[in-house]
Amino acid sequence: MTEHDPELLNVAPGTPHDTMLSETLSYVIGLVLALVLTGVSFWVASTSVLWGPGVATGLVVLAIAQMGVHLVFFLHITSGPDNTNNVLALAFGVLIVFLVMIGTIVIMAHMNTNMGAPSELMNLQMQH
């Protein structure tokens, strides 16, 4: 067993790297990837080349990818053993976020369908 530096067993989220070069590089890579993903998002949303019904799904995928880029390159969340606590907390957060969002959207869409009212009427009812 090697002696561990206690400070290295856990790392706080967002902690800068030790060397200036690797730290700066991390932010620059993150910025470039985020810019590319943002640019692609805006292009996908405005082009007519792509199959219309698939565009919304593609945009959501691009957004999730960009969130991943921000987490890895800006917040320095990694898969390393010193990041276990951060990743577990993040995983729990993501679980709750998806439960709340998908649960609400599915249930409300289901209820909307089952109401059977014309959409204009539905539209009015939901104001109250």
Added chain:
Amino acid sequence: MTASEAPAVGLTHQGSEDTGLGHRGPESKNIVVPYGFWLFVLSDMVLFSALFASYATLAHATDGGPASSQLFDRNLVAVETMALLVSSFVCGLAMITAKRGNMIWTQGWLLLTGLLGFVFLSIEIYEFASMISENAGPQRSAFLSGFFTLVGCHGAHVTCGLLWIGTMMAQIWAKGFQPHIMRRLLCLSVFWHALDIIWVAIFTIVYLIGTLP
């Protein structure tokens, strides 16, 4: 702790003297404080997920009023997105210089972070004001209530972040790069990056998907 002991990584059940905090005792404040703040940031994202869910449910409930595709201007949103993204990047540069104890550059980067955040906020306020003046305020329809709640909540967070950046600039100036000041600065950077992550979801779901043909 002797060299023969196994390092306490994860759950360990060896040794009756275990305090429940691992063999090494609790982590230092430099780990615990940002980790606690990380938990706060994640719970803040859970709060936003509820606002996103209600917005998605109400997005088509326009009550005959203006719909999302008539209201939103993608060019403005692109500028807002760029401002916030570069602001997040510059905040990282401020962290790098702060770690090396460089006062001038840290203050400069933090000022630029704040200015870019202010550009973002100004555009958002302009957008809100022009929507309200076109009779598309939050009381017009359920869709607009959801929109103003969601985007306004993010804007309120950015406002708090700007105040925090100003506070940190003053604290660094007055007290220098002491450990407790550095912990606050790290929490600030986590908060600022998290706001950018939430904005990615907002510009995709609200603005881009909302203005699809």
